[in-house]
Amino acid sequence: MAEFTLITGRTIWQGEAIETGKDEEIYPEAVAVCYFNPADMEELGIRDGDPVRVRSEHGEVVVRARAAETDVPPRGVVFIPMGPWANRVVDPDTASTGMPGFKGVKVEVEPTDEEPVEDMSELMRKEYLKEE
Amino acid sequence: MLALQDVGVPSCTLGEVKNRADTIIYWGSNPMHAHPRHMSRYTTFARGYFRPKGRQDRTIIVVDPRKTATARLADVYIQVRPHEDYELISALRAAVHGVEIEREEVAGVPVEKIYEVADLLKEASFGTLFWAMGLTMSRGRHRNIDNAICLVRDLNEHTKWVLIMMRGHYNVTGFNEVLAWTTGYPYAVDFTRGYPRYNPGETSTVDLLTRGEADAMMVVASDPGAHFPQKAVERMAEIPLVCVDPHWTPTAELADVYVPTAIAGIEWEGTAYRMDAVPIRMRKVVDPPEGLLNDVEFLEMVIEKVEEM
Numbered sequence: 001m002a003e004f005t006l007i008t009g010r011t012i013w014q015g016e017a018i019e020t021g022k023d024e025e026i027y028p029e030a031v032a033v034c035y036f037n038p039a040d041m042e043e044l045g046i047r048d049g050d051p052v053r054v055r056s057e058h059g060e061v062v063v064r065a066r067a068a069e070t071d072v073p074p075r076g077v078v079f080i081p082m083g084p085w086a087n088r089v090v091d092p093d094t095a096s097t098g099m100p101g102f103k104g105v106k107v108e109v110e111p112t113d114e115e116p117v118e119d120m121s122e123l124m125r126k127e128y129l130k131e132e
Numbered sequence: 133m134l135a136l137q138d139v140g141v142p143s144c145t146l147g148e149v150k151n152r153a154d155t156i157i158y159w160g161s162n163p164m165h166a167h168p169r170h171m172s173r174y175t176t177f178a179r180g181y182f183r184p185k186g187r188q189d190r191t192i193i194v195v196d197p198r199k200t201a202t203a204r205l206a207d208v209y210i211q212v213r214p215h216e217d218y219e220l221i222s223a224l225r226a227a228v229h230g231v232e233i234e235r236e237e238v239a240g241v242p243v244e245k246i247y248e249v250a251d252l253l254k255e256a257s258f259g260t261l262f263w264a265m266g267l268t269m270s271r272g273r274h275r276n277i278d279n280a281i282c283l284v285r286d287l288n289e290h291t292k293w294v295l296i297m298m299r300g301h302y303n304v305t306g307f308n309e310v311l312a313w314t315t316g317y318p319y320a321v322d323f324t325r326g327y328p329r330y331n332p333g334e335t336s337t338v339d340l341l342t343r344g345e346a347d348a349m350m351v352v353a354s355d356p357g358a359h360f361p362q363k364a365v366e367r368m369a370e371i372p373l374v375c376v377d378p379h380w381t382p383t384a385e386l387a388d389v390y391v392p393t394a395i396a397g398i399e400w401e402g403t404a405y406r407m408d409a410v411p412i413r414m415r416k417v418v419d420p421p422e423g424l425l426n427d428v429e430f431l432e433m434v435i436e437k438v439e440e441m
Contacts, residue, residue: 005214007197009265010166010300022358023380059362071162071200077214079198084358084365084382092361095273097134098320098336100361102269104214124357124385128369 001110002044004078006054008090008102011071014081028118031083034109035068037075046111053112054080054089056105061088062116078109084123085116133308133318134332135277142284144260144294145408146173151180155256157193159280160217160266161298164201170298175260176205182258191252195220196266208249213240215271221279224250228286254290264298299407301354303396306405341367350374352427353396357382376430393427394420402428 017030034052036044046052052065063085073079080086082102091101117123125131149156156175163170171177176192183189194206195217203209212220216239223238227250233243253259261284267276280295287293299305308318315321317330320337333339337356340346341364348371357365358381368386375387378395394400397414405411420426425433 007214010162012165012168015165015168018358021379022355022382070204071165071198073198074211077197082359087358087360087365088362090361092338092342092363094333094336094338096333096339097273098332098338099268099273100338100364101271102361103266104270120382121385124382127362128365128386 001108002040004040004076004107004109006056006086006089006103006105006107007073007077007079008082008086008105009079011081014083022120025118027083027120028085028116028123031081032063032085032116032118032123033066033081034063035066035071035073035079037073037077038067040075040078041065041067044109044111051112051114051116053110053114054078054107055109056089056091056107058091058105059088061085062112062114064116064118078107084120084127088127134274135281137318138274138278139281139285141281142288142294143296143408145410146296146406148294149260149296150174150178150183152182152258153180153260154183154189155191155193155252155259157195157253157259157261158202158206158298159195159261159263160268160270161262161264162196162198162200162202162266163262163298164205166264166300167298171202171205175262191256193249193252208252210241210245210249216240217267217270217276218272218279220246221276221283224253225279225283225286228254228283228290253287253293256287256291256293259287259291259293261293261295262298263295265300296408303404305407305409306403306411309405309409309411338364341365346371348372350376351383351387352376352431353378353393355381355383357384357386376427391430392424393430394424396427399424400426 013030017027020026046065048067050065051062053062091105094100177187179186192206193208194203195210195212196203197212197214220239223233223246226233227247263280284293284295312318315328320332320335322329322335344367373387374389375384376391376393378393384390396402398417399420401416402414403411404414
C-alpha cells in the first residue's frame with residue numbers, strides 16, 4: 001500500500017467517450033483507469049492494465065492502472081479522469097462553496113486481484129442501488 | 133463565481149484575446165485535453181490582427197502540478213505542488229510589486245523563477261489569464277480566484293491584463309448568466325421562501341444532497357450521477373429522481389423516471405453562451421426523432437400540470 005495525492009479531471013479520451021455514450025464500452029476504457037508516473041508503478045510492482053484499489057477516507061474503487069505516456073503526473077500523484085469511478089473517492093466537502101474537492105485528495109493505492117467493474121450501468125446499480 | 137462577486141472581474145471576449153494577447157497563462161487548465169479547439173482558434177496558434185505571426189507572436193505560460201500536453205507546448209512551464217496555488221499567486225504578486233521573497237522556493241517553484249515570470253507578466257502588452265478547475269477544485273477554492281483576480285489588478289498598474297475562466301460544460305455560462313439576470317444570483321438559488329435566496333454551502337446542490345435535505349430531484353440536461361461525489365449520488369439514489377436528457381447517463385441509470393429530449397443546438401434552435409459570456413444563436417440542423425419533445429416543451433407541460441394541482 002502506498003500513499004498518493006489524487007487529481008481528477010478531464011482527458012481528451014473522457015471527452016470523446018461522453019460524446020459517444022456513457023453506456024458504451026469506450027466510457028469505462030477512458031475513465032475507469034488510474035494514471036501513474038511510470039516510476040511509481042515500478043515501485044508498486046504493477047504493470048499497465050493491472051487492477052488497483054484506490055481508497056480515500058470517503059470511499060474506495062477498483063480501476064485499471066495506466067502508465068501515463070502524456071500528461072505524466074509527478075511522483076506521488078495519481079490521476080483518475082472525472083466520472084463515476086473517480087467520484088467514489090473524491091471529497092464531498094464543498095467548504096461552503098458548493099464545489100466539492102475533486103483535486104488533491106489523499107488516497108492509498110494497492111494492487112488487487114479484484115477486477116474493476118467496467119460497465120457504467122453495472123457500477124451505478126452495484127454501488128448506489130445495491131443490486132448484485 | 134464567488135470570487136467574481138468578491139472582487140469583480142477585468143475580462144474581455146475571446147476575439148480580443150485572438151487579436152491582441154501576446155502573453156497567455158493557463159493556470160490549472162489543460163485545453164489540449166479539455167478544450168481541444170481553443171488554442172488553435174483563439175490563443176496559441178491563432179493569427180490575430182495585431183498578432184499576425186500567431187505562435188511566434190505569443191508567450192505561453194502554463195501552471196500545473198502535471199506536465200500536461202498543454203504544458204509541453206508552453207514557453208514557460210511552472211510545476212506547482214498540489215494545493216499550493218494560493219501561495220504561488222501571492223508570491224507572484226509580491227514579485228510584481230518588487231517585494232523581496234525571503235524563501236528559496238514557494239509551492240515547489242524556485243524564487244528566481246517567480247521573479248523571471250513576474251517580469252514576463254509586466255512586460256506583456258496584452259496579457260490574458262485563463263484559469264480552470266485546477267484552481268477552483270483544490271484547497272482555497274474561490275479564494276484562489278480572489279487572489280488571481282488581485283494579481284491581474286496589480287498587473288494592470290503596469291500593463292493590460294484580463295482573465296477568462298475556461299468553463300467545462302456546454303452552455304454552463306448561459307445557466308449562470310441567465311440565472312443572474314433573472315434572480316440576481318448565478319447558482320445555488322433557493323426559492324423555498326417564495327423569493328430567491330443564495331447561500332452557497334447551504335443552498336448549493338451538492339451540499340443539500342450530502343446533508344440529506346433534498347427529498348426529490350429533477351435533473352435537466354445535466355449529469356450529476358457522473359460528476360457529483362459519492363455521498364451526493366447516494367442521496368440521489370434514495371429519493372424520487374427524474375432525469376430529462378437526450379442521452380442515457382449515470383443519472384438516468386438511477387432515475388425513477390427518464391425523459392429523453394431533443395438535442396439543443398442540433399435538433400432544435402436556441403441560444404447558448406460561450407465561455408466569454410457571448411450569447412450565440414444556435415440553429416436547428418436536423419429533425420429530432422419523431423415524437424421527441426425538447427426541454428422547453430416538456431417543462432411547459434410539467435408547469436401546466438403543477439398549476440392544475
